[in-house]
Structures are given as C-alpha cells and as structure tokens.
Amino acid sequence: MAEKKRIDFKQIESKWQQRWAEDELYRTADLPDKDNKFYMLVMFAYPSGDIHMGHFRNYIIGDAVARQQMMMGKNVLHPFGWDAFGLPAERAAIQRGIHPEEWTLSNIEVSKRTLQKVGISFDWSREIASCLPDYYKWTQWMFIQMFKRGLAVRKKSWVNWDPVDKTVLANEQVKDGFAERSGAKVEKKELVGWYFKITDYADQLIDDLDKLPEWPDNVKAMQREWIGRSHGLEVDFVIEETGEKLPIFTTRPDTIYGVTYMAIAPESDLIDRLKLDGEHAKMVADYRQTALARSEIDRAAATGEKDGVFTGKYAINPFTNERVQLWVADYVLAGYGTGAVMAVPAHDTRDFAFARKYKLPIRVVIQSGGDSVTDGALLDEAFVEYGPMMNSDRFNGLSGAEAIAAVSDFAEKESIGRKVTNYKLKDWSISRQRYWGCPIPIVHCEKCGPVAVPDDQLPVTLPKVENYLPKGRSPLADVPEFMNVTCPECGGKAERDPDTMDTFVCSSWYQLRYVDPHNEKEPFSREKANAWMPIDLYVGGITHATGHLIYFRFFTKFLRDIGWIDFDEPARRLFNHGMVMDAHGEVMSKSKGNVVSPVAVMEERGIDVARLAMFFTAPSDKEVMWSEDGITGVEKFLINKLLPLLESYRSSMPDLKQYFNLNDLTGFDRNIYVKLNQTVKKCSESFERLQFNTAISAVMELIRDYDPDKISSDQLNDSVVLKAIQLIAPLAPHTAEELWSLSGMDGSVFRSGWPQFDPDAIVGDMIEIAVQVNGKLRDSINVPADSSQDAVEQVAFDSERVKGHTDGRQVIKKIYVPGRLLNIVVKG
C-alpha cells in the first residue's frame, strides 16, 4: 500500500519555536547601528482573546519582512503589544461581573499564547499593554506635556454623543452618523471636555504628506480630504439693529455682490443675542428645538430638504451696504467657519434650493458664458463655476483667482474682512465618560482651575469601582476616595477629573515605547528613539487612515516640537494589507457564521502551509477570498517538492557567498545556475514589493527546473538546494529551518544571509527573440545570448514564417530591442 507522506508538522514547529526562544533569535539590540536597522511594526491590537484571519495575515506579512531583513543582516526591531483599554472589557465586566482588568489580562494571555504558536518573530521581551500603570503613567505624562503648552484644553462644545455606550465620540469614531463601535445613532450634545488642539498642526499634517513617498496615495488623499484645508475670505457683515459684527467665511468672494440673504446655524449662540421679539422669537425658538433634535444623519442627508426660519432681522453687506434677511437654517454647520454663511443662490446649489423654497431673491453676479442667463428668476440651477463678475461694481469683468484676490485685497484694505484658512479637521475630543481607560491627570481646584498632577505623583491609577453601568458620567465620579484630593498648587480642596482618555491617545505614542519599554524614568530614551525611529515599515488595515494614522503623526510632530525626538514623521513606509473574506467574498463575521479560524487551519495542515496559502493566494495589498482550494497547491509544493529537497543533497558544504564562474559551467549546470540567479533576483524584488505570491512562484519554478541527476558539480547542486531554502525561509520558517538544520549547515537559516544574485549569470546562453512584422508576432527565434543585431536579423529573415510576411515588400525600418525582440516594419 502506497503510503501518503506524513509529516509531523507539530513536532517540527514546536522544536524550532522552542529553539528560537532559547537562542533569543528575535531579541533586539538596545541601540542599533542607525544605518543598519529595520523597525518593523504591525498595528497595536485590541486583545479580544482570539486571532482571526485578518490578524493572521497582518502578522505573517510583518513576520516575513522581519525575517528577511534579519537575513539581510539588519538589526530588526519587531515588537508587539496590546491596545488594552476600551469598552469591550467594560461590557464583559457588566455582563459577567469580571473586573475589566482581569478580563483584559486573561485575554492577553490567550492571544499571546496563540500568537506564539503561530511562530511570529516578535521580540516578546518588549511586550507592552496600554492598560498597565507602567505604560499609562506615560500616556498621562503626554497629556500633561500637551496641557502645559496649551494644546490640551477644556471647553464646552457640541459633541457626538453615543446614547448606547453613553459616552462622547471623536469625529473619527462616527461613520455616516452612527457610532462605529456600538452602531447607535449619534446625538448632538453640548458638553464640557478635554480637547487636543490638533488643528494647530493641520498645515503640517497636510504639507508633510509630501514627505511620505512610500505611503499609499489613497491614504494620503483621505488624510488631505479629512483635514480639508480651504483658503478663503472672512467678511464682516453687520447686524442692522444691534450693530454687532456677523463674520462669515467664504471661498467665493467673487460672488459677494450676489448675496440675497444670510443664514446662521441653529446651534449658534449668536441667535440669543439678536433680541428677537414677538412672533419671530417664538418661531425661531421652536425651529431651533426641532432642528437640534434631529440627528446628524437626518440633517446631513444630501437629498434632504433644506429648511429654516426667518428671524425678522436684517444684516448689512459691507460691500453694498444692502440689507438682507437673516435666517436660521439647519444646512449651516455650527462647527465650520463661523457658523454663519452669506447666501448666494445664483451661484451655490444649497442656497439656490433654499431660496427657491422660501421665495428669496436670486441675483446673478457671475457670467456663465455665451448667452448666459442674467435674470436670477429664470435660472434652472445655480451656476457654481468661475466666470467674469457682473453686477459687481468696480470688480466687473474680473474672474476666477484674479477676482477672488481683488475682492479679498479690497476687503482687507477697507477693514471689512480678512483672508483666512479653514479646516474640516476639528480639535480632537479625548474625554470619555467611562471607566476602562487612562485617567486624565488633572485636578480641578476652585481657586486654581485645572491643575496638572505633578510628575512625581504619576500615574493616577484607576481605582476599583463597584458598578460600571454607563449613566452618562464617568463611574469614577462616584468614587469619593478617588475624586477628593487637595490641589497640588494651593493645597485647597479639589476634585480629580473623572473622565478617562480616548484609547487613540494610548496608541498615538506606543511605537516610541517599544524602543525602551521598561524605562521607569522617562517615556522612552531619546537616544534610542532617535536611533530606531522612524518605523521602516508599518503594516495594518486601511481602517485607520483618518484616525490613528493622523493622531500618531500629530504626536510625533508635537514630541519633536518639545525636543524629545528629531524626526517629524513616525513611519517611512505604510502598507495596508487587504481584507480576508470568505470563499464567497463575504466579510467573515460571527453573526454570519462563516469565520474560518487560522488556528484550525494550522492545526490541521501546519503553520507553514497556512502561511504559504495566505501569501500565495494574492499580493498582500489585495483582498483575499479564503478557501480550501487555495491551500491545495502550496501544500503539495511543500510536501512533495520542498521537503524532499534534501534527498538529493550532497553535503558538499558550499560557500554560499561565493559565486560560480559562469564560464566554468557547461550544459545543465550552466542553465540551472542561471535559473538560480534569476530566481534570487525575482524573489528579492518580490519581497521589496511585499508580493510574496510571486516570490513563491519563482521558487516553485526553480525547483521544477532543478534536476539533481543532471547536475555534475556537487557544490552547485547543494547551492541550489540551500539557496532555495533560504529564499523560502521568511515565508515558511519552520520548514526552512528544519531543512537547513538537516543539511548540516551551522546555526539558524535566519542568520545565514539573504542570497545575492550573480549579475553575470542572469542571462542564459541562448535567448529567445520575438520577431514581429509590423508589430505583430510572427516567430520566435533562439539565438546565442551575445548575438549582434545583424546576426539576429539574419536568423529572423531566414524564418519561413517571417518570410511569408516580408517577401516582396519593402523593409522600411528595423527596431531591435536587445535580448527581447526584433520588429521589422514593411510597406507594400
């Protein structure tokens, strides 16, 4: 009975994992040689207790790169840790009565054990967890640095309120008006909380994107869009009755003569100062109430009807001294610009719709070209493009950028306006009214106001509490022992800030803690940070494009400004891996019941098979549809091709750093040597692009062509075998290490060096040249690699198939691409 080859994967896996741990293969030097370091980082992970396919893919990509860099002789930093604060722990506490800390730490244990079984080359001696006091002490320190420089501010503001989790959310945590985590419809609420003034860095955050050539364009585009910088003019309109200034922001100063009404956001406190009376007062009050009750999503619905109400008051356009009606309208956003707009119905689609609905005047001030409509009443839609100004006094005829500049300059000269830049980006709201987070290290004193907790009293540790049920205020507020303190400044009675920080604060600086994870005196050593940073390759999902990836750039710039680091971008290269879907292209989720566990696959087929299958299915940045079919090919390759390689090994102990002399090789030896070098070249390029699928296919081809019976040189035979093992090692580390060890080579394959190709041996003796006639392929000829163009042409013109297309016709031109093709251009 023919026996199926059975490989004891588990034995090989555990043997090498143990050996690697004992030999501290992944242990990193404290201070690397700055020119020879590689910081490989995968994104901070929430310890949910299980490892799914997405994690698996993320980590094996990082692992392959880390191992290859290690082979290339780099000092590799490849750490891992846990983004361990957050709501799931609190939910578990509420539902099952387990303390969030206990729940989190036990999840970390489980996740860590699983990851260790996967054989990822993390340096576990640098593991960190953001929920532990030795870490969050420094998160608090970061907060205080911000506070001291006026970048952490407390203010009352309209916030996104999650009515399910009963906490504030950052804009980045709201998707289409719904809370990303809980799924609840987000409400608007006015609340006091802490903000990081990330808007102070808006320009740098946009401009420095140009310093990141190795970041994907889509991420950079998303960040630009998110920050949303726009240049324009702020114009001071005046409220007729009170004389109060009513500044508005516009990017279209060239339409200022077309203003026919003005509109204020319902949230604006300006309304309170209008001294409304009678009927208008009541209507406006009613309107504000209903508008504010509407959720963001209802208000933002692009198709939704715009509505509003007239205040009974008028504003004066400083350019024309004309009085226009002042409205309250919910299409005006309180949080952008000044919360009020000038309305130009003829040249803005929203204003047009609004004016039509409420029968407000429409005045054309921009010519739309040709026989343009100049009567607003006859317009079908707003003309929003640039064109020559008309009905605009001294500015008539100017258009586009020139017009905008002229109007803006005039406004500045007359002191009725100023050029300003506005951003969509808002200050980062970081207060959370929840328990399981990093306490805000601030004490509120009646006399001194908010005071930072002195450094020597950090960390402010989380107290134990009885009840985590969300009630809309932090559970810490109900712990008097925690809350009641004396003011560090005046010694008087004071209270702690009861809120905890957004977990994105914790993950904004973790990459720096890894360089010095056990430092008790500082968040990290500057020397180590400057040596290891920036991250050379940062791998994670695209989901963080406008959240974490902006925050951690912001922190980096801030720390540079206060002198802690000397670089201004945290990651040189960013790579977003594609999602893992099920075989039908559906997102894997527990509710759909289509989750395939990488652990189950590894248990059944072995870790290296699971890894190769994931790598081989698609390039790393593409979405993958995981199916059993994808495993078949690589499993056969590993079992039937890779593992038996040593059967033909001849123990000649070749020096792998030494090239052969191509001229000394003949016949098959020569061919396979060329193939070997082509493979090395192709693999190296594939690794650089993180396209491991093509690296695997290159090694498959090499082994397909490899035929030990035809190789005469023992050293060459063994070089092919050993280099194939080296090339596949970052992708299938356990198998490769096993083979390497069985070959009798010294030490770990991961210390053996990455193969270099012999530049003299990537072209074979005979090359195939494509012969085209008028650009169409007619024949393919084999010629010696060193053939001259004349020699190639001679063979080409001898070809019957070529003759059939050239005979009797005049050759006009011959294009020869050396080593590739000959194109004969004929006429007639």
Added chain:
RNA sequence: GCGAAAGUGGCGGAAUUGGUAGACGCGCUGGAUUUAGGAUCCAGUUCCGUGAGGAGUGGGGGUUCGAGUCCCCCCUUUCGCACCA
C-alpha cells in the same frame, strides 16, 4: 455630487521603466502507474477555426514601429468623504 483605486482565461492571479499577454497555482481534459484511489507522475488547457490563420487584457477613440501598460471619452465595481459655504 466630490475624491481615490481597480476592471486580464472557468477561478486566484503573473507581466519594474511601453517590447513574445496569461508566469505560478487551482480546476478541467487525456494518458501512465495502481486492486482501487480524493495519491503520484507525464501531456494539454485564452477564445474562434479541422487547418493555415484570426481575435483577444470592461467599451470606444488616439499617440507609437509596437499599448494590459501612456492620453481622451464612456461603462462597471470597490473604497473614502459626503450640505465644509
């Protein structure tokens, strides 16, 4: 609506800078071996055509000796932002 990316065999996907489209793998077909095989090996496999040959990278134009690759228009899909004045 705005912005970005992508459309290649039955399928996953190859093809740095324009230079033999379909590497590698799955699947399928035929054969070998075998008591048998869901094992292994060999051969074939873009489509049309018996063939010579022709067509072919979402569709249509263009640049070029030559286009999957560059330019223009259109279609489709995915993602992001969505009243940002």
